[in-house]
Amino acid sequence: MKNKILNSSAFFSFSKYLENKLSEVGRFAFFAKKALVSIFNPPSRWKEIFKYIDFVGNHSLGIILLTGTFSGLALTFQIWLGFNLFSAGDLVGPTVALAILRELGPVMTGLIISARAGGAMAAQIGTMRVSEQIDALEVIGVDPIQFLVSPRVVATTIATPLMCIIFDFLALVSSYYLSIHFLGLDEGGYWDKLSAWIEISYLVESIFKATVFGFFFGLYCTFSGYYTKGGARGVGLSTNKGVVTSMVMVIVLDYILSNFIRFYYLVTA
Amino acid sequence: MTRDKVKNTITDKNAIEISGLKKSFDGGKDFVLNGVELNIPKSKITMIIGFSGTGKSVLMKHMLGLMKPTSGLIKVLGTDLSQMSERKLMKFRMKLGVMFQYSALFDDMTAIENAMFPLIEHRKDLTHDEVYSIASEKMKQSGLEPKHFDKLPSQMSGGMRKRAALARALALDPEIMLYDEPTTGLDPILTEMVDDLIYSTHYSRSGKTSVVVSHDLHAAFRIGDYVIMLNNGGVLMDGKPEDFISSKDPLVRKFVDTGIRKKDV
Numbered sequence: 001m002k003n004k005i006l007n008s009s010a011f012f013s014f015s016k017y018l019e020n021k022l023s024e025v026g027r028f029a030f031f032a033k034k035a036l037v038s039i040f041n042p043p044s045r046w047k048e049i050f051k052y053i054d055f056v057g058n059h060s061l062g063i064i065l066l067t068g069t070f071s072g073l074a075l076t077f078q079i080w081l082g083f084n085l086f087s088a089g090d091l092v093g094p095t096v097a098l099a100i101l102r103e104l105g106p107v108m109t110g111l112i113i114s115a116r117a118g119g120a121m122a123a124q125i126g127t128m129r130v131s132e133q134i135d136a137l138e139v140i141g142v143d144p145i146q147f148l149v150s151p152r153v154v155a156t157t158i159a160t161p162l163m164c165i166i167f168d169f170l171a172l173v174s175s176y177y178l179s180i181h182f183l184g185l186d187e188g189g190y191w192d193k194l195s196a197w198i199e200i201s202y203l204v205e206s207i208f209k210a211t212v213f214g215f216f217f218g219l220y221c222t223f224s225g226y227y228t229k230g231g232a233r234g235v236g237l238s239t240n241k242g243v244v245t246s247m248v249m250v251i252v253l254d255y256i257l258s259n260f261i262r263f264y265y266l267v268t269a
Numbered sequence: 270m271t272r273d274k275v276k277n278t279i280t281d282k283n284a285i286e287i288s289g290l291k292k293s294f295d296g297g298k299d300f301v302l303n304g305v306e307l308n309i310p311k312s313k314i315t316m317i318i319g320f321s322g323t324g325k326s327v328l329m330k331h332m333l334g335l336m337k338p339t340s341g342l343i344k345v346l347g348t349d350l351s352q353m354s355e356r357k358l359m360k361f362r363m364k365l366g367v368m369f370q371y372s373a374l375f376d377d378m379t380a381i382e383n384a385m386f387p388l389i390e391h392r393k394d395l396t397h398d399e400v401y402s403i404a405s406e407k408m409k410q411s412g413l414e415p416k417h418f419d420k421l422p423s424q425m426s427g428g429m430r431k432r433a434a435l436a437r438a439l440a441l442d443p444e445i446m447l448y449d450e451p452t453t454g455l456d457p458i459l460t461e462m463v464d465d466l467i468y469s470t471h472y473s474r475s476g477k478t479s480v481v482v483s484h485d486l487h488a489a490f491r492i493g494d495y496v497i498m499l500n501n502g503g504v505l506m507d508g509k510p511e512d513f514i515s516s517k518d519p520l521v522r523k524f525v526d527t528g529i530r531k532k533d534v
Contacts, residue, residue, distance in 0.1 A: 132373040
């Protein structure tokens with residue numbers, strides 16, 4: 001009897017949890033639709049879009065510069081250590097480039113910018129919610145989603161791939177310098193293998209992934225901030241939720257997109 | 270003159286009419302507003318008072334269309350808000366100005382930018398200089414000196430923030446000004462200053478309506494033309510301030526007597 005009660009209460013909790021999650025997914029879908037439609041509704045928000053591109057892009061430049069350079073260095077060094085064991089040093093260049101362009105570049109950029117800019121956006125919108133600034137916008141007759149959310153989503157969608165290109169470039173340049181000037185690899189062989197293995201489509205792949213990541217975390221972090229409840233604790237929780245979910249989803253989306261891209265190549269080959 | 274005995278006695282044309290308004294946040298188990306019936310007369314200062322947690326702010330959010338009622342009718346300036354689409358509501362709200370409890374100034378804009386914001390959004394026919402000139406006029410009308418115009422909300426005192434919030438609310442010259450607990454958390458001198466500001470603002474805008482949601486009884490008696498008292502999700506009493514003083518209703522008496530004693534102390 002006791003087990004029966006326990007089971008039924010566990011089932012009740014699980015079904016309640018599922019119901020909450022499903023309703024949140026529904027709310028997110030509705031929010032996303034509204035944010036997307038609002039991008040094309042007048043008035044245009046170019047001033048806000050450029051302001052947030054500056055915030056998401058320019059302000060992240062320092063971190064991208066450091067992480068891009070050192071990711072390239074670390075990856076090159078580790079791959080060289082391994083490949084050197086069976087005299088395949090000339091494959092270091094293309095292997096690093098492949099890893100950077102297809103995976104590391106977009107994923108690292110997505111993670112870094114979602115943590116830095118996404119967290120800040122969730123916190124800012126959350127604070128505006130609890131301090132009634134969003135209500136004030138509505139009362140003034142300004143659609144808060146059009147004014148606060150859509151420009152941020154456009155900005156993250158534009159700025160993340162731009163940051164990804166910088167990340168990729170710095171990682172590849174640092175990898176080249178380490179390989180040629182410190183690890184003593186042959187420059188001719190390095191370029192030879194690189195040009196044979198690496199295609200421009202890998203860079204397109206990198207940009208495509210970063211664009212999707214930027215769009216998703218921009219949308220999710222603003223969603224999380226927009227529905228903040230409570231005071232300072234609520235802002236903390238929504239910021240945390242926005243950042244954690246965005247980071248997890250960058251990894252999940254990366255796997256999904258990798259499969260999608262492979263499928264696309266197979267179909268179009 | 271309790272609600273049971275007297276149905277709204279105001280005969281003027283009403284700015285806001287509410288009937289059978291019910292609001293529940295938990296699917297109908299518990300009602301914050303339970304069948305509110307009230308009329309807010311045009312061109313007067315109406316005070317909505319009541320103990321904490323009686324649904325005053327929720328009622329105000331319904332008047333603004335920020336919340337949808339579970340059931341009931343809300344007519345503002347003759348328009349039923351409960352049936353209005355979000356897009357139409359956005360436009361309609363330009364007829365309303367609100368001073369929020371904690372001012373709700375946009376914290377990345379200066380005081381003057383806050384006052385200019387509604388004009389920039391809705392008066393595309395105006396040049397930047399014209400917008401600035403109207404906004405600075407509203408700031409002066411609200412008692413904020415030009416030396417404070419370029420301050421961010423975080424650099425302003427509570428009183429200055431209230432004045433800047435009032436200037437922003439007045440920017441589009443709204444038909445109805447709503448004040449949500451305008452004196453909460455302020456010291457007695459600032460409280461009186463804000464009450465005077467509401468009073469002078471109201472009488473400098475002839476024909477416009479003011480609604481003040483407050484638990485400050487003295488403000489209700491000092492500046493209110495008409496008072497509505499909420500209790501248990503409904504209207505306990507409405508009438509002129511002097512009707513409240515002479516009321517025999519025990520709850521009204523308790524509210525009035527406590528308010529007067531507090532002021533005497």
